[in-house]
Amino acid sequence: MNKLLATAFVLVISITAFTRAATYGGGSGTNEDPYQIGSVDDFMELSATPDDWDKHFILMTDIDLASQTFRWAPIAPDTSSSTEWFQGTQFIGVFDGNGHTISNLTITNSSYAGLFGFVGSGGQILNLGVENVKIGGGRYVGGLAGYNYYGTITDCYATGSVGGGEAAGGLVGGNNCGTVTGCHATGSVSGGYGIGGLVAVNTDGMINICYATNMVYASGWAGGLVGRYLGGTVTNCYATGSVDGESLYGSDRLVGRDGFGKITNCYTTSSLGGESLAGGLMWNNLGTITSIDFETMTLSTFIDAGWDFVNVWYMMPGNYPQLNFPSEPSTLVIKTNPSFITSTSPTVGQHKVYQYVAVNAKEYIQCPDVYTFDHWEGEGILDPNSPLTTVTMDQNKTITAVFVDARKCGDECHPYPPMDFNQNCLVELADFAMFAVHWMECTAPECD
Numbered sequence: 001m002n003k004l005l006a007t008a009f010v011l012v013i014s015i016t017a018f019t020r021a022a023t024y025g026g027g028s029g030t031n032e033d034p035y036q037i038g039s040v041d042d043f044m045e046l047s048a049t050p051d052d053w054d055k056h057f058i059l060m061t062d063i064d065l066a067s068q069t070f071r072w073a074p075i076a077p078d079t080s081s082s083t084e085w086f087q088g089t090q091f092i093g094v095f096d097g098n099g100h101t102i103s104n105l106t107i108t109n110s111s112y113a114g115l116f117g118f119v120g121s122g123g124q125i126l127n128l129g130v131e132n133v134k135i136g137g138g139r140y141v142g143g144l145a146g147y148n149y150y151g152t153i154t155d156c157y158a159t160g161s162v163g164g165g166e167a168a169g170g171l172v173g174g175n176n177c178g179t180v181t182g183c184h185a186t187g188s189v190s191g192g193y194g195i196g197g198l199v200a201v202n203t204d205g206m207i208n209i210c211y212a213t214n215m216v217y218a219s220g221w222a223g224g225l226v227g228r229y230l231g232g233t234v235t236n237c238y239a240t241g242s243v244d245g246e247s248l249y250g251s252d253r254l255v256g257r258d259g260f261g262k263i264t265n266c267y268t269t270s271s272l273g274g275e276s277l278a279g280g281l282m283w284n285n286l287g288t289i290t291s292i293d294f295e296t297m298t299l300s301t302f303i304d305a306g307w308d309f310v311n312v313w314y315m316m317p318g319n320y321p322q323l324n325f326p327s328e329p330s331t332l333v334i335k336t337n338p339s340f341i342t343s344t345s346p347t348v349g350q351h352k353v354y355q356y357v358a359v360n361a362k363e364y365i366q367c368p369d370v371y372t373f374d375h376w377e378g379e380g381i382l383d384p385n386s387p388l389t390t391v392t393m394d395q396n397k398t399i400t401a402v403f404v405d406a407r408k409c410g411d412e413c414h415p416y417p418p419m420d421f422n423q424n425c426l427v428e429l430a431d432f433a434m435f436a437v438h439w440m441e442c443t444a445p446e447c448d
Contacts, residue, residue: 029055034096036060040067043102047074050089057093059100059128066103072110073117073146084139086112086147090120097128097156099326105160106134112146113137113164114173119151126154127326133160133187140164140173142200143185148178155182155326164191169200169227170214176203182312183210184323186241190217196227196256197241204231204261209312209323211238218245223256224268232261236307239268240320265305267297269320299358299388310346314356314390316382324354332357332391333398341371341403353393361387361401367413371403 024045025038034056037043043063046052053076065074072078075095080087095116107113113135119125125144133143140146143158158171167173170185185198194201197212212225221228224239239254254268299315307313307321315321329352334344342348343364346357364371373387378399380392391399410416416423422430 024057025060027056027058029057031056031094034058034094037063039063040065043074044068050076053089053091053093055093056096058096059098059102062100063102065105068106070105070107072107073113073115074105075116076112076119077117078110078112078146081111081138086118088112088118090118090123090149091116092120092123092151094124094126095128096126099127099328101129101131103131104133105130107137109136109138111138112140112173114142114144114146116145117147119145119148119153119178121150123148123151124154125151125156128156129325130156130158131160133158133162135160135162135164137164137168139166140200141168141191142173143169143171143187145172147174147176148172148180148205149174149176150178152179153181153183154179155323157183157323157325158185158187160187162187162189164195164200166192167194167200167227169196170198170212172199174201174203175199175205175207175232176201177205179206179208180210181206181208182323184212186213188215188217192219193221194218194228194256195222195245197224197239197243198237199226201228202226202230202232202234202261206233206235207237208233208235209237209307211320211323212241213239214241216241216243216245218243220245221256224253225266226255229255229261234261234263234266236264236305237266238320265307299390303358303360303388309358309390310351310353311357314358316390324356327354329354330393331396332393333396334359335398335400336361337377337400337402338371341401344401355393357391357393359389359391359399359401361403363406364403365413368407370405370407370411370413372406374402374404376401 024042025036027033027035029035037057038060040063076089076091078086078088105115112118115130130144135141141162141164143160143162144156162168162170168189168191170189171183172180189195189197195216195218197214197216198210199207216222216224222243222245224241224243225237243253302321303309313321314324332351332353334346334348336348341364343362345360361373376384376399378397380397381399382390407414410423
């Protein structure tokens with residue numbers, strides 16, 4: 001009897017262990033072996049397992065949630081509406097979208113609403129696109145995350161419509177001491193107060209290398225990029241959507257009400273309607289702003305401002321800068337003709353790059369050599385005749401910058417000969433005639 005019970009006990013333990021090992025699409029939840037999300041069922045299992053919200057996950061394929069409708073955030077939702085602050089289990093793990101998307105997320109009505117309701121300290125979301133969201137909620141609503149508290153969101157985007165009573169953002173509702181980098185949002189965002197195209201309320205958080213093209217409609221305290229700005233930094237960002245509403249008190253085209261932080265290398269082309277009290281970048285600015293002149297936007301404008309168009313941004317003619325969404329890198333080999341010239345950016349050699357990369361061929365001056373750019377050779381070059389152009393990296397490529405000898409008399413490496421008064425690089429009778437006239441007309445003592 002005891003032997004039979006022992007056998008049964010071992011069998012139960014074995015089945016349990018086997019079932020746990022098969023959780024999700026594979027993996028063990030560690031950094032080295034993250035849980036694999038490869039289907040809607042895997043995602044729904046993640047949604048139903050709060051004990052795993054401190055683990056590592058990787059998305060193995062695009063997920064379509066059109067068959068699901070959620071009343072609250074699928075991951076880390078607020079479990080009680082009785083208090084203003086979040087009640088529930090925070091997501092403090094790592095979710096790597098792996099360059100894939102989650103589409104057609106619908107949330108009907110809750111606070112802390114988004115794909116992730118609350119990202120807590122140490123939580124990370126990266127390399128993820130959330131497409132065609134339809135989210136309606138109360139307070140702290142975002143296409144990707146309702147609230148980011150000391151978490152990190154990197155290389156993500158959200159598209160669709162987001163609506164909330166207060167603090168609704170195209171990507172994130174509240175960013176409290178968190179970091180948002182390399183992200184963008186497009187679509188529409190609407191609500192009461194504190195409505196932003198990318199982030200609704202930024203409190204001592206960092207927003208870097210981001211943009212928003214959302215249409216923003218609010219009762220007040222709205223911005224094309226950030227709705228309410230309570231400290232932190234915003235760097236290398238822009239907004240191009242419209243900002244409108246019943247009353248735009250405390251609103252502006254880039255950042256809305258208040259501003260105790262620092263904005264650097266940012267710009268906006270957003271329109272501002274309603275009953276606006278201001279028309280610059282930030283309403284009631286109490287911090288510092290360094291902006292880019294968007295009226296003269298060219299690729300060189302942004303490169304000069306320090307924007308990275310090799311690994312981060314790309315820009316097509318007539319368009320605004322866009323972010324290279326994470327993908328498998330390709331190899332770009334840059335050569336020059338003549339081969340000794342080294343005045344390209346990126347430098348001559350092999351580089352791992354992403355979807356698009358800006359290249360620049362500068363004049364080469366190493367006396368006595370002077371060479372100027374003539375044209376680019378290779379595939380996928382947007383404008384082969386421009387020294388500063390963009391290369392489409394849909395595969396490994398080799399390009400060559402062709403230069404021509406531009407040495408000439410009178411340049412910095414080849415000065416005019418002595419006594420060449422007419423600067424035609426020849427010393428001839430006309431030069432002596434000019435010297436004689438000058439000497440005859442000279443009345444200074446040194447001419448005696």
